[in-house]
Amino acid sequence: MANATSTPLFAALGPNPTPSLPELPSYTLSLRPPLMAGIPDVWIQMAAPIIAYWVVSLFFHIIDEFDLCPQYRLHTPAEIAKRNRVTRWEVFRDVVLQQIIQTIAGLAMAVFDPPEMTGKDEYEVAAWALALRKIQAWVPPLLRLCAFDSATLSARLRQSYPTLAAIVGGGAYSRPGFAAWELHVAGFVYWVGVPLIQFTAGSIIVDTWEYFLHRAMHMNKFLYNWLHIRHHRLYVPYAFGALYNHPLEGFLLDTVGGGIGYLLTGMTVRQGMLFFTLSTIKTVDDHCGYALPWDPLQHLTSNNAAYHDIHHQSWGIKTNFSQPFFTFWDHFLGTVWKGGDVKLRYERDRAAAQRKVDADKAALQASLARSALTDSASASQQASASQQQLDRQPVAVDELRDERDLKLAAYRSPRRKSGFDAKALTDRVASSRHGRSSAILRAEH
Template sequence: MAFNASVTSDLPPLPTYTLSVRPPLVSPIPDNILSLILPIIAYWGLSMVYHFLDVNNYFEQYRLHTPAELAKRNRVTRWEVVRDVVLQQVVQTLAGMVLGYFDPVETVGKEEYDVAVWAQRLRTAQRAIPPALALVGLDAAGLAKSASQNGHNILAGALAGGSYPSIVQSLILESGDTITAPAFASWELTVASFIYWYLIPAFQFGLAISIVDTWQYFWHRAMHLNRWLYVTFHSRHHRLYVPYAFGALYNHPVEGFLLDTAGTGVGFLLSGMTNRQAMWFFTISTIKTVDDHCGYAFPWDPLQHFTSNNAAYHDIHHQSWGIKTNFSQPFFIFWDRLLDTQWQGETKLRYERGRESAQKQVDMDVSQNEEPEHETVVSVEGPATRTRLRRKTVDSLKGPSHGVPGSVLHN
């Protein structure tokens, strides 16, 4: 469908455009479906990287907890975690498909027109320059004339309130007549393109993040302060006293839908994102959530330094002594700071006591599981044999010495 804009006398006219259906980024998968698939791929892909580090004891110096803690403090098996995460992702995908069914078909072809709209707004905004300069005692007309005499025609036009008499274009009307009309300055189109292609998407992304953070903070906090909500729903997530990456979305199905699925859905809808933008938003939100539960405090991980909300910060919330603090997730800690729910106490000794307690339980289990082993000794005095008992000790769970890096502890 083609559209024609009318020509006005003082503003450059808007270009015509023809709309067409946006082709999928990855054919034949529709963009709205791909925006649901990518977060799942990101979730399990990143989780398996951290799981590989866990089982092979790589980067031990950056682990927040020891293998003994992982074995003794958690109250849920890895199989149960995988089962519940897959269930949540199925619900999340179905909800997204239902929402996408009612979405209008996305089109392309109007981009040049939309950039021109912003260029017109810039031209209109320049009209405020002369009266603004007059308020501080400056003569806009005189400044514009001086700038023009020195060869700065673009600056002169802006100082004159967006008057560029030398910048014109020829247009052919539907009647076949050719007319001369004002045109946009190159800087106006450059700035308008930056606004349309970068500034607005960045604003939408920031708005969506703010909505998700706000949504999750208040629901998360409510599920801790309201006993019924905690016991019925949120307590399941806190069976992981020692979080690990693929346990990030281990929740009660109701909580998973309310906090994660609905939260990101509301952020997507209210920010006015396209499906292409949703791919980034949903995927980055997922990656950030996994990273916050990874159990590592890496000094080179940008996600752990871009905001104060990281694995070390959220890990405090998973401890029994910090469970009523650090509610913010997944991006910023604005609400924790504003409403005074950020953990302010000592953590180093608390972490050390947790490690020592878990190690003692492992040592006790090892001593209880020692198995007697028979050893036959042949006497040099004759063929008679005697049997001696020797204990076989299994110490596979102790592992190497681990410690929480001092840089992530608040003394």
């Protein structure tokens, strides 16, 4: 009895017998040519995130150095100078080291990947179109559940809306092959929908991996003191410090996390190229130190520079663990910042840093003043010593005066018209210097 009543219902819910389905096109696979001639795509996949990292970092560094957008700063230059516990050179060095490790890991993983092929795109689009055709077979039974006769409704629509009539009829098209709309929708699904799902899933995977590992490094004292404390030497983050980590932490958090998201979602090399590059840009933007209103990444999700900057402060270090895309884990597990408005906290930190800078300037000015006084006293002492030295050498002064008088006398002598003996004059000068009697002049005959 139960079977007798359930069979008609099951039949009503089942799809209509599918009309003859279009055949899928054949395809021939070939090696995918590289984006740039002579350079394998995997090399570009490794290089693109690094190039993006330094280009975006340079952009924010220029804004920072020339103070182009002071109204959007999260921190003042005084805070950067006084609150951070690491030099820019050390940050640069460690970031380059992490990027080298990432590149080696990526190239090692690429060795085991099969070569990418092309030539199947048309087939894949047709496969999605075929799936749409099969879905249409469920339209008549769904209409019957709503007390509509699909055949009658299809006949009424066929004259004015032939495509809609075919859909209502369960995919019964008058022409063989796929309808134009099926191919358009299938193309959108294949070229846009599937990659978008892959990117979203990859972002969620990366966020999940980084949230729990990042949180563990804060909750476990050994992991924090051994690994993660290095990243938090930057109390005032700036753009190119985004990947400033312990090398092992950088490998586990960023390299492994990104690799898992890439592999589990089945991305191609070129999709991975875009995914890794966008992830890198987002990470740099989260550490840029600016809340720029015209920056799209600041508004794409709530996980932005202002959100992550709270995590870098001493009063918010146990909150806002999420990075780099979404914040759902912080909200779901209660680790989002709940301390209210942070404006007063930021103003207090700015004032404290500025006081330190002012104190350093005052100390420098005092040091320069003392140095100037010391130099002046030293110059006076040197002048006095020189005068004393001259006073102790009167003979030298007298010798110079005698030499001058002798030269003047020789010039005025009437003998100069007929010539004079230069050697005699020299002897006289020498005799005068040694306190001898009058000079001996030799007259010419």
